[in-house]
Amino acid sequence: MTSMTPETSAGEGDLFEGDPAMFPDQNRGGAPAAFRAEPDGFDRVPPQDRDAELSVLGGMLLSKDAITAVVEILKGYEFYKPVHETIYLAIVDMYGKGEPVDPITMKEEFTRRGEITKIGGASYLHTLVQSVPTAANAPYYAEIVRDKWKLRQAIEAGTQVTAMGYAQDADPAEVIEASAARLLTLQASFDMGKDPAGWDTPMEELIEAWEDDQAAGENPGLPMPWEDLQSMLCTVPGHLVILAGRPGMGKSVALLDLMRHLAVVHDRPAAFVSLEMARRQIMNRLIAAEAEIPQHDIRKRALDDGQWKKYDKVRDRITTSPLRLIVPPGGITVPQIRSALRRWQIEDRLPNALAIDYLQIVKPDGQGRGGNRTNEVDAIARGLKEIALEFDLPVFAAAQLSRQTTGRESKVPQLSDLRESGEIEQAADAVILLHREDYYEPESERAGEIDMIVAKNREGSTGIVTAGFRGRFSKIEAMGQDF
Structure with missing residues (x-):
């Protein structure tokens, strides 16, 4: 085997399509x-x-x-x-x-x-x-x-x-x-292999992959604590799912329930990114839901012996679960989310699902700051969908609904109520609108119930899944379970 000795003459041409004003004298693969x-x-x-x-x-x-x-x-x-x-x-x-x-x-x-x-x-x-x-x-x-x-x-x-x-x-x-x-x-x-984008993939290869998937058996989608919703959505990697509602309707509760169920019950890596709660608050909610201890008692630090016993039963299950609770100091941008996921990908630590709470308070990146608010939110929604596709994982994001829902006779939300951006609806594979009658009428016959309205579902049907809202435990449970 002969030794390969580098040539000492300079080459020509550009390796990157960079800014010629910034790098006017770069040569092929070289440096200024x-x-x-x-x-x-x-x-x-x-x-x-x-x-x-x-x-x-x-x-x-x-x-x-x-x-x-x-x-x-x-x-x-x-x-x-x-x-x-x-x-x-x-x-x-x-x-x-x-x-x-x-x-x-x-x-x-x-x-x-x-x-x-x-x-x-x-x-x-x-x-x-x-x-x-x-x-x-x-x-x-x-x-x-x-x-x-x-x-x-x-x-x-x-x-x-x-x-x-x-x-x-x-x-x-x-x-x-x-x-x-x-x-x-x-x-x-x-790390990219041959033809990573699929430009040259023949149909025969795609058909064979499809047949292999079908032969693998039924795909129930990502595990969810609500079987009816899981069956309707069949959420798979690459999906962007939006959970939308007015403040206090239960968006954070639903997102944390999803990630808790995935990590604690099914032992699958999940990441919950909160942009409006401190980590202590998230932990309070997590333990309240898993141990069924009222949040009020946890916040007061007034647990009785029975409640401590409940906590002891779930402590190891929570401690050993592959759940990550992330509270970025100063907020986070889509590029920062992408960078964190890329690092996890390199370290082979990508989660099975990512939750963002919530979309409209993700910070616009440097180029978007000071611009039109609608354009900023559009870019954030598109960015989250691109992340879902790029890292082949489902992304769940909470989104705020506009106040116009409160001004109507019927308070049931609609897709058009999504605040500040039509791109949220466009980018999402599924949009779930959260609605509780007792949010507006505390004495409603449906007190303690929450409707998860599947208003958009790119790969399935739409409809309404009703579940039990147990606010004091920061928990949403499938109907029919013992409350």
Whole structure:
């Protein structure tokens, strides 16, 4: 195996489509001049391996098996020298058409395209073949090329982070957030396999995947404490589910119940992000619901012996459950949520579901601040849906309904009552409107009941699921259970 020695000549072209005003002199996969030059004037060359690049292309010109193996590793942009990317893409194109690939056929192809001079002439193609020790090692050389590209990507990311830090009007929190997102995005991009977006997935493969899913048996969807609602929604990864209601209607109770049921009852990781309660308040509600101890007694710290016994019975179950309660200091933006999930993804700690309480108080990101409020909420709703799809998990978010519900004779909420944004309804896979008669009429015949009105359901039917609202225990239970 020959040693791959980096070339010492600089390449051309851009690795990233960055801001040319910010990085006017970046070269292919490199860094601005200020970061390429040593104090003594020595030019620092971005990571590359000319011999590996030559050997990859030479192997592909000698063997179609090498082509098949290399295309699983490289896309073309990983080459440091633009001419090598041009040759690589031409080889892949010819191979894809079923044409023979060798120095002679490629010379004819480049001549036909008028690019034979651009790639250094026919002699350069023969040089590629002569430089490869053996075509069988082409995949190994391709890994070297990809690793050098990753290093250039890391250098570029670091340069961009440095530039943000030096900006005169830089906000430290925003710079740190953007830096973390940039670096975590870079890590995630390195982990992507072949055709991650499905651009080239044939229908036969999709059909086979569908058949495998059907053969796996019934999919009840994400476990919920209310069987009728679970059956109606059949919530799966990628869904955005909105639970909407007026203040005090039970949105937070419903969200925490969902995550508590998933983590404590089914031992599946769940994350509850609260933007309006302290962690102590959430813990009070969690223990009240699980141990069935009135919240009032917990808040007063006035538990009697019987209540302590109830707590003792559930303590281990709560302690060992994979539930995370998150209260971000100073609020949170969609990019910050994405960054946290990306870190968990890298650490293999993604939850099975994420709950956000609540949507309209998620902070707009730096670009959205000071803008139109409707546009800000639209962007937040779209961002949460994108997160559900990107991380392949269901996202539940509470949303506030407008005051117009209280001004009508019928207080039953409608989709049009969603406050400040039509995009919430558009982005959601399901919208559940919460309604309690006793919220408006304490002496109602339906006191203690809550209607979960499925007003939108992209993958199923709509309807109403009625459950028992046990406010003093911060709990919603399926009808028919002993209260």
